[in-house]
Amino acid sequence: MDKFKQFLKNISPITDTEYADTISYFTEQNLNKGDFFVKQGRVCKHIGFIISGTIRIYYTNQKDEETTYGFCQENCLTTSFKSFVSQMPSHLVLQALEDTKLLTIDYEHLNLLYKNYPAWQNIGRVITQNEFLIMEQYASVLNNESAKEKYLRLLKEQPNVLQKANIEDIASYLGVTRRTLSRIRQEISK
C-alpha cells in the first residue's frame, strides 16, 4: 500500500510509525465490476482511496436520466463528500466500472484519527481543501469548455475511461446527447 503512503506524504509529512498507526484505521475493500461503493439514497459511510480500478460517479434526476459527474481512478480519494460530512443520504451514486480495489475509512474512525493525531487535523483540512479545488476545477470546466474541449481533455487525461465507459455515460459527462457526441467524434477523426 505504498501508493497511499506517498499520497499522504504529498499532503503532510508523516513518519513511518504514524503511517503504521494510521493504516490500522483503514480497511481494504474489493469491488467487482458493477458493484456500488455508495448506493442511491444511502448515507455514505466511507472515504475510499483507490488502489486500482475505476469508479463512475453519477446521479439520476427526476426523469431517471443519469448524469455522470466524473470518473475516479487510482491514487485518488473517492466519496460522496456532502453525504459523508453531513452523514445524510447521498444523491450521488458511486459504482465500479471495473474490478476496483480500495482502502477505506469510515466516519467514526476518521474522527478518531482527527482526535488522536494532531497531524490528521491538518491532513483533514488539506484533503477538504483539495476536494474543494477539484470541485472548483470541475465547475470551471463546466463553465468554460465546450463539449468538444471536454472530450479532448478526457482523451488526454483519462484515455482508458473511453474504453471502460459506454457512449451514454460519456455523453452525460460532457453534458450533451449521444447524437452530439457522435458528431464530436466524427469531427475529431477529421
Next chain:
Amino acid sequence: MDKFKQFLKNISPITDTEYADTISYFTEQNLNKGDFFVKQGRVCKHIGFIISGTIRIYYTNQKDEETTYGFCQENCLTTSFKSFVSQMPSHLVLQALEDTKLLTIDYEHLNLLYKNYPAWQNIGRVITQNEFLIMEQYASVLNNESAKEKYLRLLKEQPNVLQKANIEDIASYLGVTRRTLSRIRQEISK
C-alpha cells in the same frame, strides 16, 4: 458585529471571550461601488465576511469575455479560495457592485488563529467544507438547471441582484447571451 458572532456560532460553539479574542484578528474594510476586493492576477490575501453590500465574482477568459460566477451578499464569506489557500495569483476577480462593508482576516492572521485556538482548527475545516458544499451546489446547478431555471432561482434567492447587476452580468451568470436572456424574460412575463 453581532452578525459575525452568530455566523461563527452556527459553525461551532464559541464563548464570548473566545469571540472577543477572535475579532481582534479581524479588520473592518469598506469598499465603494466598483472597488475590487481581489484584483485580476493578484494573490488573494484576505477572507472577507460581508456585513452589508454585494460582491460580484467573475473571471475573464482569453477573449476578454467576463463570466460571472456568482454574487455574494450579507452574512456570507467571500474570497478567491483557491488563490487564498495556495497564495498564488487569483484567476477570479471580486468586485463590489455597490458600497460594501466587510470584516477581513489575512492569511497570516488566520494561520495564527489555527495555531492559537484549537476551536479554530475545527472552524477552519468546517468553513472549508462549507466552501466545498457551496461549490458543489454551484456545479450541480450548472449541470442540472436550464438558463431559465437559473434565472427563476436567482429571482427567488437574490432578487435584488437583478436590480444591481446589468443584463450582461446576469446573462454571463446564466451561461447564455444577452439575446437568450431577453427571450427568457419575455417568456416569463407570459
Next chain:
DNA sequence: GGTATGAAAGGACAAATGTCCTCAAATAAT
C-alpha cells in the same frame, strides 16, 4: 429643450444541438 449616449428588447437569419429514427457491427443467447 434638444441632442448624444448607453442599456435593454427584440427581428432576421445562421449555426448548433436535440429528437426520432434507421442501419451496421459487435456481442450474447440458443
Next chain:
DNA sequence: ATTATTTGAGGACATTTGTCCTTTCATACC
C-alpha cells in the same frame, strides 16, 4: 451456426441558441 440483443454511427427534421442588427427608452450633457 443462427438468431436476438445491445451498442455506436449517422440521416432528417425541429427546436434552441447565437450573431448581427435595429428600435426604443431612459438618462446625461450641452
